[in-house]
Amino acid sequence: MKVLGISDNHNAGAAVVIDGRLVAAVNEERLCREKNRLGFPALAIAEVLRLSGLRPDEVDHVVVAGDITPCFFLRLIPHWHRGAKNHSGQFGVLFDLYTYYQVAARYFALPYQLDRRLSRALLVRRLTPLGLHAPLGFWEHHQAHAAAAFLGGPFSRALVITADAMGDGLTATVGIGHPDGRVERVFEQSGMAALNPYYSRVTEMLGFVPNRHEGKVTGLAAYGDGERLAPLFRRSLRFRRGSFTRLGNPIGHSLGFGWYRHLVGEPREDVAAACQLVLEEAVTAFVAHWARRLDLADVVLAGGIFENVKLNQRLRELPEIREVSVFPNMSDGGLAAGAALGVDAAKPAPLADAYLGTEYREDEIRRELDRWGLDYTRPARLAEEVAARLARGEVVARFHGRMEYGPRALGHRTIYCRPDDPAVNDWLNRRLGRSEFMPFAPMVLAAAADRCFVGMSGGRYTARFMNMCFDCTAYMKKVAAGCVHVDGTARPQIVDREHNPDAFAILAAYERLTGTPVLINTSFNMHEEPIVMSPADAVRSFRQGRLDWLAIGPYLVRARP
Ligand SMILES: [Fe+2]
Structure with a gap:
């Protein structure tokens, strides 16, 4: 089977899977030269088809990563979405309203189905001029992360963890990866988890660009004293009794700047260190909990949280864990590959390398x-x-x-x-x-x-x-x-x-x-x-x-x- 995977959210991209093997994958940013480019990836689609030697009419199935992330309205006017993402806005009311919408839509069938139907019509309109008429399917956001992590990873059976800000109304999921390629979901936490805006809000507070410069905060953390401000962060984010703490009242938080206002004037090295320390505490507790409960020692990871290379080290050091594998394109940039693998791959097959893009003569x-x-x-x-x-x-x-x-x-x-x-x-x-x-x-x-x-x-x-x-x-x-x-x-x-x-x-x-x-x-x-x-x-x-x-x-x- 020849599957084209597409992701049209943050860091959009396309990927081709042929008979269960990922043969080409490119992100739109590399072609249009705009970092983390968001929106329909027309250039990446054409490029992955060219790299795979496929004509559009030879594609058997097109799969879009993300049911309602982005929602229909944002799919319709991507330039507005792009503007909102590229500017600071982690404390804005619009951000909170989007969280509410995605979480609510997930639990009420009507808005979910309506949003998806409208998205389908819009995407068909964009795929048709490219000559793509194959049946169109959707893969839920965290299901695509999970498929990438497990089916592109080195284990035949594994604990599958996904975590990010939010996708399709969820912040984190836990699954069991089976030898037949199935990922059986055993836990999911809604986008109301405090983990959702946690790292990006601190990134913005420290004067960096959220959704882009989180790695700078991770680097800065090594220069600070995390213990001093950690109690403040723990009031917001913890993992206890099997799940992450909730956001509380996010709109109220935004308007009053919430507990983040206590950080104003503190040395930014200490703020970064405390943010990193508490993230590590919460996510290692989460992974250790599920590794024990499911009796699985090999873990595969995907989702934006696992761009954090220090966190990944802490997870590897857990006594419950034998080996950790992180999908090479672990954040939303890798969703197109995850969705395509999810549709077609029969069993896990570790990627030999990540050289899946364009080559020149x-x-x-x-x-x-x-x-x-x-x-x-x-x-x-x-x-x-x-x-x-x-x-x-x-x-x-x-x-x-x-x-x-x-x-x-x-x-x-x-x-x-x-x-x-x-x-x-x-x-x-x-x-x-x-x-x-x-x-x-x-x-x-x-x-x-x-x-x-x-x-x-x-x-x-x-x-x-x-x-x-x-x-x-x-x-x-x-x-x-x-x-x-x-x-x-x-x-x-x-x-x-x-x-x-x-x-x-x-x-x-x-x-x-x-x-x-x-x-x-x-x-x-x-x-x-x-x-x-x-x-x-x-x-x-x-x-x-x-x-x-x-x-x-x-x-x-x-x-x-
Ligand atoms: Fe994601």
């Missing part, structure tokens, strides 16, 4: 380099040439093969740098126009993973996708000081020859030259832009970013002096 790359009159060579041993420049302390951007699916660059749209300079975060972030509190992430050879990190066994699969922090060993702190956080952790990508041959070749060559099996890997993009997709994006970012070298396809390009 050598002549397309060369044409772009010639267009700009760039100075390039085609070295016979590119990996060795790249490694030699990295060893000299130069910065090399790498563009190779199919683009990654998900928020992390995993060696195909990556900027490499040597890892031993503790000052690298200042100077490289300045060059890239970024402000970050989390250090750059290391890329590490699989053979050296246990030499560099503690507790790899519970997260070896997920560490291939850079979605979990680990405590660093003394060796790692010595050889790669530039990518160890102040709390002694790092968020590695573990690389082997089989799954990441290009990154492996560069890293192995660097190890032969310097003795260190570690490089810095940061995403290839400039300030607040999506990760580069095409050679044109790569050349533009290379020129803006004042990088030293661009290794694109088989070519090595020198920066203009």
